[in-house]
Amino acid sequence: MSILVFGTSGQVARELQRQSDQVIALGRDQVDLSNPQACAARIADTDAIAVLNAAAYTAVDKAEEEESLATAINGAAPAAMALACAARGLPFVHISTDYVFNGAGEMPFTPDHPTSPLGAYGRSKLAGEEAVRAACGVHAILRTSWVVSAHGNNFVKTMLRLGAERDRLTIVADQIGGPTCAAAISATCLAVARQLIEDPSKSGTYHLSGGPDVSWADFAREIFAQSGTACEVVDIPTSDYPTPAVRPLNSRMDNATTETVFGLPRPDWRAGLKDILNDLGALKV
Template structure:
């Protein structure tokens, strides 16, 4: 099995490479000098000879930065996924593409299903939604996995931000009126590989799927869980979103219903608190990865 992994150095991509290799697969994860998604415009320029499929974990994930860098966000989140999907369709191989809970506006009182109305609040969510549409319209075998609040020991994420702020200030003020479900990047990678493998033999299972952790929390509650897992007694001051203005609006409620992925593929929701312990152990002392 030979798969192409884009975004192979990111949070999910790192685990995709590692876990695919453990499965005995040949995981091809080209760097930007080999495959520059920021300048990818023609599916014919993408040679998938000898590739059994593609998993796209590349994305412009800066929610606030996307507001001022819309062209870059659109290229990476919408244009490139469409080109990848067209190339996969031409080659007759499946594509697994990661998306986000930020395609929703947060006005629902119930967890969002795959059929729920999308209405992104900002450029990031809008470009990710356009990417979903581009992937689907390419006509090939594909699965779109929407994730939420991803964390890991790699890259930039809320867990590392909280630990860094706590070390620097001894206390944090965190938004307490936005609700979601944290998703461990490792679990997201495993889910992506399972879905990919299933599509190889059951292409009729193509479609959109939600995947996340199991427990719903606010960002402030998540912060408390992080400090507890790290054995730190750090005061967390809950604040409303209005006290923490940002360039991009966030959904107040982005909890996703993950029943479909379990019903179709047998993939359960992730135990994010258990994996949080593993991530914190992997990170080690804050001063070792912030110096």
Template sequence: MRLLVFGSTGQVARELKRACPQEWETHFLSREEADLSDPEACASAVCDVQPDVVINAAAYTAVDRAEEEEQLATLINGAAPASIAKACADLGIPLLHVSTDYVFDGSGETAFSPDHDTAPLGAYGRSKLAGEKAIAQAGGNWLVLRTSWVFSAHGNNFVKTMLRLGKERESLGVVDDQVGGPTSAASIAAALLTCAKSMVAGKTGGIYHFAGTPDVSWAGFAEAIMDRAGLDCRVDKITTADYPTPARRPANSRLDCSAIERDFGISRPDWRNDLDAVLMELNL
């Protein structure tokens, strides 16, 4: 199996490197090797490598900065995936692409199904939705994996921020009126590889949701992090209004993941177990 991955240092890409079978021929492209702000270069990379399957694990992820850089975010999250998808479709190569719960407006308390109407609240969500639509329009065999609240021992994420602040402060205010499913990059990587194998064997993709369980608020997630890391920092529950940000966040990030379990046999991972694994990797 020859696998091409866009991204090499991001959370999901790093876990893909770990999880790929040793007998696979893998090509992980860094920003220097395939800059997503140059869509044509990304398409050329697919043609050059001639892989059996492609995973796009790279993206513009600065949610707040995207409000000022929407054109750049859309180039990276929309135009680049479009070019990659067209190249894959032309060559008959399955494409798997990581997307986000931010394509929804976060209304209600019911978990969003893959076919629920999209309505992004901000520039980041709009840019990711543009990529999803472009991939579908390109044809071929593709899979969009929407996920939420990604964490790992690497890069910038909520878990690492809480651990840093938990060591520095006696208390910390964390939003309690946004609810979702924290998802480890390791679990996302495992899900992508399972889907990739099936798609190379001929299975058809589509839009799927994959997120950790149980659903929890950011404050509840923070409490679990402090408790499992043995930190004495108190978590004070606040509202979204108490912590304004340039980009609006969805209040409801719950994702209905039943389709991926039905079609690929992939069940929702318990984020508490994955959190323990991350803490162990960080020697905590």
């Protein structure tokens, strides 16, 4: 009984393949996400019991210049996937992002909070969410944030590299959110897909972010502490580190509905970080 996954090389896709031998993962060489109908065709032909979309356009800054491509991959492709799943009666789990919110305030965003993305990437992901809901099939949209793992490019690996090269780093301290380990996202996606098969009424939008909420600067401090890296972290405001795309200051997300509906507690990113560092051979003994 297989689960069809779009994506092979991303952080979550790699964890999905590591965690389950039931996963059939499709990479770019097998399906082009900029061609929505190709995505739909693979679902029409599958004998899988559920479909997970772990593929996305994630270059947040580059999306400001490539919004049409980002929207094709993050909006049109999930739309085609969701419609194809609805036609087959297959549960569809789609990963989204905290970037659909505007980052205002200090309270955690609930799944039903009004969306208002600040940039092209967030708009493209919101387009995907809206299309998945409009397909009216069995689905779960899982919004997550600050994804890290031992794979690919992410904050943990960047900090380990820079921390080994420098004695002092300036890190943004006024953006607050929940680092989320790809392993936890993968495990949640698999559990949600299986529960949707048994109970389609659990369809909806959910949040999954690691706890406790933390700033990027304090996240870096914990990375250095667990890895035994002697590097000082100096707090700076977002205004001192300008980027093409505006980052939300508040990325806190309320995970309560995920725990209530699926019985899945909020993951502790500090424990997940330990596993990542162990995988990388960087854990302080």
